[in-house]
Amino acid sequence: SQNEQDSRYYAAFARIPCLEPRNQQEAYDLTREAFDLSERLHVPVLLRLVTRLSHARAGVRLQAPRAQNPLSKATDKTEWMLLPAYARGRYNALLQKQPELLRWSNSHPTNRLELEGRDTASVVITTGLGGNYYDENVEDLLALRRSQNRSSLPGRLHIGAYPIPQDLVQRLCQQAQEVMVIEEGQPFVEERLRGLLPQGIRIHGKMDGSLPASGELDPDNVRAALSIPTRPRLTVPIPEIPGRPPQLCVGCPHGDSYETIKLAVMGLESVAITSDIGCYALGASSPYEVPETIVCMGASVNMAKGAADAGIRYAIGVIGDSTFLHSGITPLIDAVAANTPMTLVVLDNSIVAMTGCQDTILPSQRLPILIKALGVDPLHVVELEAKRPLIGANAEILKREILYRGLSVVIFKRECIEALKKRKKEASARSIKTPPSCADPTGESVVGGEK
Ligand code: SF4
Structure with missing residues (x-):
């Protein structure tokens, strides 16, 4: 999200279960469980992945694949017809499921309570990935406590399934004087403990500054929160290395488009340039520094319209072809309806580049046809080669087109360099001749899989 939002709040808001894996194996297993749970309880199930888990790889033990369920339609049509009268009923049905959800989370195997032989006055709650950072420090924590004549580790509850397992929390904290909460993201559990536990129990975590309120957890900041001395560090002299921020590929068509935009607005007063999500978001950094906003898929169009409505004289939205097809069409219709004086620049690289060069849902040739069909004046739908x-x-x-006091769309077209390379590679692979001795005893060549 734009500002590290914690998706557990969405699950609590919607009163649905949430699963929070702590490693790749759990991510695999809990995803399967989420589908089963969703079918059993007839509610969506939220799987919470955090940055470090999403950016790491590990082997997982696969389970046997299962056949797809037979096709069936909902037997209760009120589940899928959210008219006000039905919606009220659905909310009551959701409320009635809450006790079952609580029972499920109190007995879920990822919600593990460790109390036997533990210090019950000072306890710890970990969730998801926070549990790994705690485990990494647990030996040093035990050594520290022994040096303080406290022979055992704190009682601990690890949470991987929500709603918060209230029974387990109450059991953990029965004799507690203080609780440390180690959770990635926002202080979701920490906030809720204040309503669950009696006053007087000291709660530590992100809200009292024991752990940093923003950024990711790591073994070192968890260590500091547990008052374990810092690990000895190796100091290696590192020569000064220039920063290498992400950049557009050399020869990327977007680079030429941004230079064109810069040149076009040079000398104009009252300009706003809004952009969107995709490789072209890199046009916000040096050497281009063109967009002033990048918020979410399709926002460039609404925000340019909003800027024009608010009085900006030259409002320019910059959006990629795939993002436009994904969520730029509806706001463009809005601009058509109002004949908003703005220019939408569509960067058509003929591929979904940022996610690995998948095909766009509409080929490039049909993009101007679509835009004209939405009602943009054909005289102001311009195609340019980037x-x-x-x-x-x-x-x-x-x-x-920017000076034109109506709605215009300018499409910059040129294939993404990576897509071009991929296309050439595939074409050359297809044209490789199979040696006659391997596949073709007749000695005739085999091209593209066909004789
Ligand atoms: S992947 Fe394609 S669109 Fe993305 S930066 Fe590289 S050339 Fe440009």
Whole structure:
């Protein structure tokens, strides 16, 4: 999300179960469980993944694949017809499921209570990945406590399934004087403990500054929160290394498009350039520094319209072809209806580049047809080739459209460099001739899998 939102709040808000894996194996197993649980309880189940888990890889033990369920329609049509009268009923049905959800979470195997032989006055709650960081420090924590004549580890509850297992929390904290909460993201459990536990129990975590309120947890900041001395560090002299922020690929068509936009708006007063999510978001950084906003898929169009409505004279939205097809069409219809004086620049690289060069849902040739069909004046739907030698000429055409006091759409077209490489590689693989001795005893060549 734009600002590290914690998806557990959405699950609590919707009163649905949430599963929070602490490693790849759990991510695999809990995903399967989530589908089963959803079918059993007729509610969506939220699987919470955090940055470090999503960016790490590990082997997992696979379970046997299962056949797809037979096709069936809902027997109770009120589940899928959210008219007000039904919606009230659905909410009551959801409330009635809450005790079952609590029973499920209190007995869920990922919600593990460790009390036997533990210190019950000072206890710890870990959730998801926070549990791993705690485990990494547990030996040193035990050594520290022994040096303080406290022979055992704190009582501990690890949470991997929500709603918060209230019974387990109450059992953990029966004799507790203080609780440390180690959770990735926002202080979701910590906040709720204040309503669950009697006053007087000291609660430590992100809200009292024991752990950092923003950024990720790691073994070191968890260690500091547990008052374990810092680990000895190796100090290695590192030469000064220049920063290497992410950049557009060399030769990327978006680079030429951004240079064109920069040239086109040069000298204009009252300009707002909004952009969107995709490789072209990198146009916000040096050397281009063109977009002023990048919020969410499709927002460039609404925000340019909003800027124009608010009085910005030259409002320009910049959106990729795939993002436009995903969620830019509806706001463009809005701009058509109002004939908003703005220019939408569509960067058509003919592929979904950022996620690995998948095909777009509409081929490039049909993009201008769609845009005209939405009601944009065909005289102001312009297609330009995003090529370096054409930057000057393209900037003049773009400026003409920016100065036009109505809605215009300018499409910059050129294939993504990575897509081009991929296409050439696939074409060359198809054209490799199979040696006659391997596949073709007749000696005739085999091209593209066909004789
Ligand atoms: S992957 Fe394609 S669109 Fe993305 S930066 Fe590279 S060339 Fe540009």
